[in-house]
Amino acid sequence: MRIIGGNLRGLKLAEVGAGDPGAHLRPTTDRVRESIFNLLINGTHGNLIPGARVLDLFAGTGALGLEALSRGAARVAFVDDGVVARGLLRTNIEKARAMGVTDVWRRDATKLGENRGPGFGLVFLDPPYGLGLGEKAVASAMAGGWLAPQAMLVWEESTPPAAVPGLEQIDQRRYGDTVVTLLRAP
Template sequence: MRIIAGAHRGLALAAVGKGDAGAHLRPTADRVRESLFNALAGGRYGDPINGARVLDLFAGTGALGLEALSRGASHVIFVDDGRVAGRLISENVVKLRAEASTTHLKCDATRLPACEAPAALVFLDPPYGKGLGARALASAVAGGWIAPGALIVWEESAPQPAPEGFTPLDTRHYGDTHVTFLERDG
């Protein structure tokens, strides 16, 4: 895995190794990440990355949030309570020298505390088929984590319906990964 573009283009990320099967650690493949970020940069959604505060739910390795940071995001909040994920996020943040522009919340993404500043871009990559994505979005909304008009990028094994308070924008399919784009109402 590597950073695809931006200030840290080509930087190799920490190796997942055996991963953490119990925590369903499943990093987004480079080609899917590249396609996803090409879609974000294509202008259809404005400029959702540059200067954005980003929330990366079920962050895993942190690759999605770090890619956004490399492409101009101002701050990334990683949310993942997995032991292996925590180690990988820490290693990758150090590799990018991004300690000042990142925060790692070691908590359950479906039980978020209140926050002070909402995110304009949200990556949501829950374990497939567990129904955790909608619960995490509800928790993020309740805690003030998602700004009105924020763009949500939701990876799952199938297209996801828009929960109440969100408008569907698009769905893309990359192999066994479906990416649903939503906008927070408001």
């Protein structure tokens, strides 16, 4: 696994290895990540990454958030409650020398609580597949004020998620066993 674009292009990230079966670590493949960033950069909505505040829910290794940093995001907050994931995440943040522009929060992404800072304009959501956690995390983010106006949500799942009241579906694509859905907040 590596960073595929931007100023960190080619940076090799920590290997997941056998990992922890209970952690549900399933990093986004390079191919899917490249497709996601092509949509975010070249889509009809313009390049959403430069200067963005990014929230990476179910962050795992942090590959999505670090890819956004590599391409010009201003700051990334990584949320994961897994011990193994946070260890890999911290290793990858150090490899990217991104300690000053990242936050790592040990928190359940489905129970975010109230956001006390400004909202996030770009949200990555890559929950364990098929457990309904994505719907709960989106509801939690919306209820807690985590989304900036016009925020873009990038949701990876094994099946297309149900429509979310209050969010507009912008795009949806299938890459093998992964469905990527782009949603826009009002």
